[in-house]
Amino acid sequence: MSQLVKHHLFWPLCVLAVLLLFNLCYSPDFFSITVHDGHLYGSLIDILNFGAPLILVAIGMTLVVATKGIDLSVGSIVAISGAIACLSISKASDQNALGLILTSVLLAAGLSLMLGVWNGLLVSGAGIQPIIATLILMVAGRGIAQLVTGGQIITVTSSKYAYIGSGSFAALPFSIFVVALILVIAVLLTRKTALGLFIESVGCNPAASSMSGIRARWVILSVYVFCGLCAGIAGLLLSSNVSSADGNNAGLWYELDAILAVVIGGTSLNGGRFYLTGTVIGALIIQTLTTTIYMIGVPPEITLVVKACVVLAVCLIQSDTFRAAMAARWKSRHYPAEKEVTRHVS
């Protein structure tokens, strides 16, 4: 039993369960899933579908956080990737050509890969702190996205492109399969090869890992590249879901949500260990929370306040000092004489 409580997924799963339970009490048809034209519909499916981009970004962010880094530019990469894809599609005469969609998607993915390389080089090559290195792309990236879209919202009318974000495959949203694919690749690479160990070791101490023969710089570079790619794919999902690209607002606040998901999932911001499944659950918690807030009719603006309280609570619980302080309070409250006894003994 105590082992169960200590498992890193225990608390995140509890929170998720409480949220779902609350939804069930509040609206009994929350769990009902109906079938229309071979597609599944329902709140749960919506949470998975709308949460897909966030899960993707958060997976990339997990690995970056595991190396004791942070990537603030993911929101901007989301915007740039969607903008590039929509721009290249909107320019073509036949927007439904399969070749065109594929080239656009590859273009967007390639570009986000390059942006990841840029971040990675700044952090591992130039040795700049991750917060600041990625801050550059966070500021400039949104400018680039606006430059690409010309400050407008580019809309595309391509059913094939829309399929990526809103189509269904085997009765489930196609986006879920994209996320599942990336997740499986990430889990296999980090847990079935030594790569995960390398990442954790670099997160603990880059200098020591270098001395023990790990190419710390390459590991750091590769996690930023992976994070950029994940954000780029998330941008594709997001823009194809609404068939448009908005350089100003696409992916706004995404970096914060992604970091929140990572932290809720049990990955410490101090680096050194990471939990990909925890992150996925963290992202689902955030998405469920947002959906719940929308559903119970509280103004959606409150979401930010709730998220702030969640971030703070999770961080306080993670803080050793806070836990020690709480434990001391609890102890002194139950055994008021204990302090005196120890004083006499010593």
Add this chain to the structure above:
Amino acid sequence: MSLNRKFIPIVVTIVLFLVMFAAGSFRYTGFFSLQVLMNLLIDNAFLLITAVGMSFVILSGGIDLSVGSIIALSTMVSASLVQQQGWPPAVVIPLVLLMGALFGTIMGAIIHYFTIQPFIVTLAGMFLARGLCYVISIDTITIDNSFYTAIAQTRIPLPGGSFLSISAVIALVAVAVAIFTAHYTRFGRNVYALGGNEQSALLMGLPVARTKVLVYTLSGLCSALAGVVFTFYMLSGYGLHAVGFELDTIAAVVIGGTLLTGGVGYVLGTFFGVLIQGVIQTIISFEGTLSSWWTKIVIGLLLFIFILLQRVLSSRRLTLKE
């Protein structure tokens, strides 16, 4: 006499500002005037005040991501109290300043006493303040209070036919006070010591806890003051005011030559960092054909160059020591 190495970043900043201003003057007629220079101060008064507070935070080795949200919250609270509740501005403005300072104190206390990274605590503060704005109202609240409009329209005449706004004067006073605080008071030296090395500062017997909490209090106070000035500038309260502003502020501090790891830098540099951002915007508006997003790209590029410069300078200093 060779230039002291520690002055190189700030000299680079000032030279960059002069070069940009000169380039603008050569390229555009009407650019080279005192009024354009004054407009830099008028249009960036709130950025200047926030950046001054941020300088202290970064000098102490921390970071404050909540400044933009506190500005928005200040405009929102001022607007709703003055406009909807009919409170007199003489009560509202001190109240807003107090609120900002208190917000900073709480964040600072959490950062210090629970040893959580400043980045994540102020991130939560950013969410919280922005969310509270929306709790007050999701719409713009326009202010037509006579005090606010009077302050917004007052022009302080200067020789040569140019003028300054009251906001710009407040900003200049804030900069002057900050320069004095940073370089001539015990608190200022404690901040530098804290940023240099927290362990050493603690071992030297400096009041680390008090300094750290005060730094964030100061930043919160500056943001709230910037919010008040912003209310004079926009004459409205809105939850989406100053989105992404924290990055402009950090960029201003970094372009001003302050080392992000803390301990090295000057408030005066921040002043010029803000002016550089202002010049970029002015050049872009004089150019006319260029759009506002170029500002972001250029600022990002400058940030990049300055951080690389810092890297090169600090690594050279390290090798010299060895």
